[in-house]
Amino acid sequence: MKSLLTFLRRSPRAAAGAALLLLMFALALFAPLLTPYSPTSQDFGTWLPPQAGHLLGTTALGQDIWTQLLYGARLTLLIGFAAGIVATFIGTALGLTAAYFGGKTDEAINVLVNVFLVLPGLPLLIIASAFLRGGGVWSIIIVIALTGWAWGARVLRSQALALRGRDFVSAAIASGERPLRIIFAEMLPNLAGLIAASFFGTALYAVLSEAGLAYLGMGDVSQVTWGTMLYWAGARGALLQGAWWWIAAPGLMIALLGTAFALINFGIDEITNPRIVNAGMGRRRDRRRAGRAKVAPALAATSAPATAPAAAPLLAVSHLDAGYLTPRTGRAGSGRVRAVRDVSLDIAPGEFVGLAGESGCGKSTLAFAATRLLEAPGTVFGGESRLSGQDLLSLSPEELRRVRWRDYSVVFQASMNILNPVLRVREQVYDAMQAHGVKDPARLEARARELFELVGIRPDYLAAYPHQLSGGMKQRVVIAIALALEPKLVVMDEPTTALDVVVQRQILQEIDAARRRLGISVVFITHDLSLLVEMSDRIAIMYAGEIIEEAPAADLYARPLHPYTERLMHAFPPLDGPRERRGGIPGRPPPLSADSPGCPFFDRCPSRMPGRCDTQKPASVEIAPGHRVACFLHSTAVKPQEYPDAAD
Numbered sequence: 001m002k003s004l005l006t007f008l009r010r011s012p013r014a015a016a017g018a019a020l021l022l023l024m025f026a027l028a029l030f031a032p033l034l035t036p037y038s039p040t041s042q043d044f045g046t047w048l049p050p051q052a053g054h055l056l057g058t059t060a061l062g063q064d065i066w067t068q069l070l071y072g073a074r075l076t077l078l079i080g081f082a083a084g085i086v087a088t089f090i091g092t093a094l095g096l097t098a099a100y101f102g103g104k105t106d107e108a109i110n111v112l113v114n115v116f117l118v119l120p121g122l123p124l125l126i127i128a129s130a131f132l133r134g135g136g137v138w139s140i141i142i143v144i145a146l147t148g149w150a151w152g153a154r155v156l157r158s159q160a161l162a163l164r165g166r167d168f169v170s171a172a173i174a175s176g177e178r179p180l181r182i183i184f185a186e187m188l189p190n191l192a193g194l195i196a197a198s199f200f201g202t203a204l205y206a207v208l209s210e211a212g213l214a215y216l217g218m219g220d221v222s223q224v225t226w227g228t229m230l231y232w233a234g235a236r237g238a239l240l241q242g243a244w245w246w247i248a249a250p251g252l253m254i255a256l257l258g259t260a261f262a263l264i265n266f267g268i269d270e271i272t273n274p275r276i277v278n279a280g281m282g283r284r285r286d287r288r289r290a291g292r293a294k295v296a297p298a299l300a301a302t303s304a305p306a307t308a309p310a311a312a313p314l315l316a317v318s319h320l321d322a323g324y325l326t327p328r329t330g331r332a333g334s335g336r337v338r339a340v341r342d343v344s345l346d347i348a349p350g351e352f353v354g355l356a357g358e359s360g361c362g363k364s365t366l367a368f369a370a371t372r373l374l375e376a377p378g379t380v381f382g383g384e385s386r387l388s389g390q391d392l393l394s395l396s397p398e399e400l401r402r403v404r405w406r407d408y409s410v411v412f413q414a415s416m417n418i419l420n421p422v423l424r425v426r427e428q429v430y431d432a433m434q435a436h437g438v439k440d441p442a443r444l445e446a447r448a449r450e451l452f453e454l455v456g457i458r459p460d461y462l463a464a465y466p467h468q469l470s471g472g473m474k475q476r477v478v479i480a481i482a483l484a485l486e487p488k489l490v491v492m493d494e495p496t497t498a499l500d501v502v503v504q505r506q507i508l509q510e511i512d513a514a515r516r517r518l519g520i521s522v523v524f525i526t527h528d529l530s531l532l533v534e535m536s537d538r539i540a541i542m543y544a545g546e547i548i549e550e551a552p553a554a555d556l557y558a559r560p561l562h563p564y565t566e567r568l569m570h571a572f573p574p575l576d577g578p579r580e581r582r583g584g585i586p587g588r589p590p591p592l593s594a595d596s597p598g599c600p601f602f603d604r605c606p607s608r609m610p611g612r613c614d615t616q617k618p619a620s621v622e623i624a625p626g627h628r629v630a631c632f633l634h635s636t637a638v639k640p641q642e643y644p645d646a647a648d
């Protein structure tokens with residue numbers, strides 16, 4: 001209520017519309033105080049012009065027009081609001097259902113909407129009201145609502161379709177929220193402006209339709225509404241008699257009601273736009289940001305493993321094959337992009353594992369496939385991904401909903417977009433917990449505050465909207481949400497790439513601190529190998545869809561074995577020592593839509609052995625404890641050919 005008043009203060013047009021509407025409600029409500037007469041009493045002189053005692057004159061039957069106007073407001077407003085509510089409810093429910101479920105549901109609803117849109121409104125109204133004649137005011141309300149919902153459904157559907165594709169809705173689905181909750185708690189608040197506009201539009205349509213029907217004699221003319229007042233004025237030839245006041249009074253009231261609805265509609269954009277609230281918070285945020293930049297800490301010196309790899313892995317990815325099904329592109333195209341090729345990787349409880357490699361080598365596809373988040377055209381071609389022994393790839397959607405967020409969570413590139421722009425951050429932190437059964441408000445609040453402290457945000461920012469936070473803060477909020485249920489594993493795919501280096505390092509240190517405190521495992525994906533060397537217990541290097549080297553971080557840094565790792569390491573500045581010029585890696589990775597019989601790095605390798613490296617694939621072999629590499633420079637082991645059916 002308080003915020004509604006604040007919004008109205010900020011939108012003069014909405015305020016004017018609301019004032020006009022309130023005035024009409026007051027006239028309707030206090031009618032007995034504003035007139036001593038009854039709207040149906042015929043005790044006065046006929047055709048009296050406005051005068052003392054009869055402010056707006058009298059009708060041909062000797063009724064007081066001012067009294068009829070006051071009492072008529074009651075039914076007119078009831079019809080407008082009730083029909084508006086019913087039609088908006090039908091339109092919103094159908095529009096959102098069509099957009100959320102898509103497919104056949106969408107098609108069926110769309111056909112229904114189109115049928116109602118092409119049917120001419122007035123004849124439909126007349127026919128429907130003829131059928132329901134004698135049913136009183138409620139039959140008029142139902143007729144108007146049933147003929148007026150389709151426009152709202154069409155507009156809401158198209159807007160909801162756009163929302164359906166937004167990251168925060170995908171994230172809500174991935175986090176296991178139920179469809180009804182996603183529709184009502186995530187999507188609906190974003191459509192509030194549109195729904196309100198649709199409501200006021202339909203309410204106006206209802207008032208005008210009622211007036212039109214009544215004027216044509218199709219309404220319940222025994223009742224007093226502004227519409228039936230027009231009907232009687234027309235039927236008794238008020239204009240011919242020069243009794244303009246009889247027509248003008250209800251006509252003007254209908255016009256004023258329309259103006260009120262239109263003004264409110266104009267103001268709704270301002271009312272529902274969260275950017276106008278709490279501008280002060282943004283300023284506080286800027287000051288805090290500036291302060292933080294000044295105290296940017298030095299590089300984290302603590303990269304000692306938190307936990308030694310245990311015997312039973314928490315996550316065991318084995319022989320995972322995944323990629324994308326694309327349209328066949330002639331002779332060269334196989335129709336399959338094999339972005340992840342026979343990848344096996346174990347993550348121990350509490351371990352921080354870094355995954356590095358050039359852009360396009362399949363890191364994200366591996367993260368999505370292993371966590372069962374790969375969406376079409378992405379497909380898992382084969383293999384397993386077991387979390388605590390349970391194969392994520394064979395879980396039913398319901399089983400998956402239960403484990404996601406509780407057993408593992410995921411933070412992806414630019415995942416700050418998963419924050420719903422019109423919900424306060426607090427509600428969004430609560431959401432993941434509520435979807436998994438935490439209901440106690442005190443517990444939710446205590447946990448949300450604790451999480452904010454954990455990721456380095458002042459808990460009072462829980463009351464902020466996403467746009468009031470900087471990019472770094474939003475990313476911290478997403479990380480806090482990912483940690484909310486203390487999952488055993490958090491997969492982070494370049495969660496800090498969009499941020500400046502100072503904020504990146506701060507966030508990473510906080511992730512690491514949270515991991516140590518909570519004992520969770522982290523898989524961290526980035527291009528930045530130097531960052532990984534600092535933070536990780538173990539690092540896996542990916543190239544052309546394969547893990548070509550894997551080792552404890554310090555070992556990999558001190559003794560990279562694969563020529564690609566060596567080059568990749570050389571592409572980043574060293575952690576200490578004099579400044580020197582760094583070179584890139586000449587050449588490009590091979591296309592992932594084709595399979596080569598040899599080492600994928602052959603074309604770019606400075607140490608290649610033609611006749612061997614290009615005809616056979618090196619197998620991944622453990623050269624030192626925990627240090628595996630797939631390169632003929634270190635082992636002669638050959639990997640068996642694994643894609644004999646590349647053409648399907």
Ligand SMILES: Nc1ncnc2c1ncn2[C@@H]1O[C@H](COP(=O)(O)OP(=O)(O)OP(=O)(O)O)[C@@H](O)[C@H]1O
Pocket residue numbers: 324325326337339357358359360361362363364365366377378527592
């Ligand atoms: N929707 C898609 N359809 C076809 N190919 C795709 C699709 N998405 C990704 N790919 C291909 O899959 C390969 C691996 O992409 P992926 O995003 O997993 O790599 P990445 O190492 O995570 O890259 P980056 O670091 O840039 O995010 C790339 O060659 C890419 O072209």
